Amino acid sequence: MRDILRDRQQWGRNGMVSTGSPPATLAALDVLREGGTAFDAAITASAVLTVALPMACGPGGDGVAVLHRAGQDEPVSLTALGRAPSGASPKAYRSRGLTTVPATGALSLSTPALIDGWYRLHREYGTLPFERLLEPAIDLAVSGVPVTDQVARWTRDNLAALEQPRFRDLYRPHGSPDAVGSVLRQPGLAALYSMVAPAHRTPETLRAELADAITPLSDELGGLIARADLLVDHARVEPAATVRLGQYSVATTPAPTQGPLLLQNLALYRSLSRGQSSDRPDMIHLLAEIIDQTYGWRLREFGDPEFVDFTDPLDPALLASLASGVDPDKRSPSSCLGHYTEGDTSHFAVLDREGNGVSWVQSLGLGFGSGIGVPELGLFLGNRLGRSATIDPLHPNVCAPGKRPVNTIFPWSSSGPEGLRWLGGTPGGDGQTQWNAQVLLGLIEDSVSPLQALSRPRWTYYPGCDKVEAAMEPQLRVDDTMDAGTVAELGSRGHEVVPKASVGGVVRVLERGRTCAWGLDEGRHEGLTVGW
DSSP: OGGGGGGGOEEESSEEEEESSHHHHHHHHHHHHTTOOHHHHHHHHHHHHHHHOTTTOOTTSEEEEEEEOTTOOSOEEEEEOOOOOTTOOHHHHHTTTOSSOOSSSGGGOOOOOHHHHHHHHHHHHOOSOHHHHHHHHHHHHHHOEEOOHHHHHHHHHHGGGOOSHHHHHHHGGGSSGGGTTOEEOOHHHHHHHHHHSOTTOOHHHHHHHHHHHHHHHHHHTTOOOOGGGGGSOOEEEEEOEEEEETTEEEEEOOTTBSHHHHHHHHHHHHHHSTTOOTTSHHHHHHHHHHHHHHHHHHHHHOOOTTTOOOOOTTOHHHHHHHHHTOOSSSOOOOSSTTOOOOOEEEEEEEEETTSOEEEEEEEEESTTTTSOEEGGGTEEOOOHHHHHOBOOTTSTTBOOTTOOOOBOOOOEEEEETTEEEEEEEOOOTTHHHHHHHHHHHHHHTSOOOHHHHHHSOOEEEESOSSGGGTTOOOEEEEETTSOHHHHHHHHHTTOOEEEESOOSOOOEEEEEOSSOEEEEEOSSSOOEEEEO
16 A cells, blocks of 8 residues: 555645645635635635534534744644533432443533634634635535545444434445445535625624524433533634754644644653654664653643643653663553543644645544534534543543543644645644654654655554543554564564454645645545646
8 A cells, every 4th residue: 555655645736735635625725726825724624624524523513723924934733622511510410320421422411613623723824715625525514525536445434332213224225335326415414504605694693503503402301511611712813842863853732732742742752762663663662662652641631721731741750760761672551551441533734835834634433423513404413522521620631611632633743844834734643643643753753755754654552541442451452564573573562463454543644845736645545736
């Protein structure tokens, strides 16, 4: 699979778009060609992806981005993250006989946030009319998107989550192998985006309209959402979290996303690796040990900074403490195994000819999110609360009214002496902190090309700190293209190495060169990378 990456590379003089769906890439490219910015194109790509990949992301879920503005040195973080309902407390769940927040259903809901992110991005940096940016999503929801092999598989794999007959009736026919090549029409999403798009409709008006639809649904199904929970603006724009690695800086979104864990992984590797190439077996082992340490810290301390006081993730004393737990020779006992006693995402990136850049990740939590929503609006509600939060009052990620659960999603960028150099990211739950680190270490520490960094065999350390991995056995899953000698040495260091045909979500990387943009996705998922 890796040999063909050389021929998948793309170059463009005026810009580059890479997304997990060809319709989303082409729609965003049209925006750039019409004179829109990367910020405009990002809104279009985000909206079309919710139509093309409705089980992976949607308007009822979350979105986060790293933004680079032409002529500005400092990257900006945009986060639009759902919050726990006002009725969500440990007592509320225990009174229902529960020992944790359910993974799906009405009690798993966090509040919808993605549309707030679109509104905020457009207000801050948009140039084309908002209605124009949502036109492709509305058109595709009405006329239909092709059901690809991946869409059919992902739909089939997640049908069990759908609790409401109207959603089951809509998506079940498109989950069979025979459905590949058919067309999926989603009139509910078209209706929703026709409400969102008009210039005269304010965000406040839309939130009130959605609250009128969601609140009675939650009440009917025994949920915890109050109308006031849905009237809050979920979008925040703030400085990105960054770490310095030699002449490069890496930027990502701050807590409660797991972006800071990526920065910890990079900083710890740089301090412990002695300049060795990160694809050596001893260095793979070292990074796996580092990842386990940062996962453990996340479980002990990390949470929504509006509710939880925790040490600066890059505090030197904290990093030294984490480094002291790394065994350079043998795999340590997992920090996460058995921690809990009680993935579905999409990434894209856009560069424009003015020098603006966006790396963006969005998610419903799990496939089709909570599995419930408002069918007449095509609106699945996200289940990040159920996927992430606990009811342990001593846990930093315990649920509380208005609190944002720790979220696995984050994008990244890297800048050098001449400004923005790379944009990147991947879907994939806890794997994001690992696969992104592997690519970035190749680029920055090993000084290999993006093609070489993306062509290396990928690996994943298990278990992570995500609730969905709580019962997984300690393993190191690796691409079956990994060298046999490397696999053997990792085994000798105490890892149970499990080769797989493909490990991880697709990593996308765009590079801003002096005269042209470059882009590549590694082909683990469907999608399209195109320059112009």
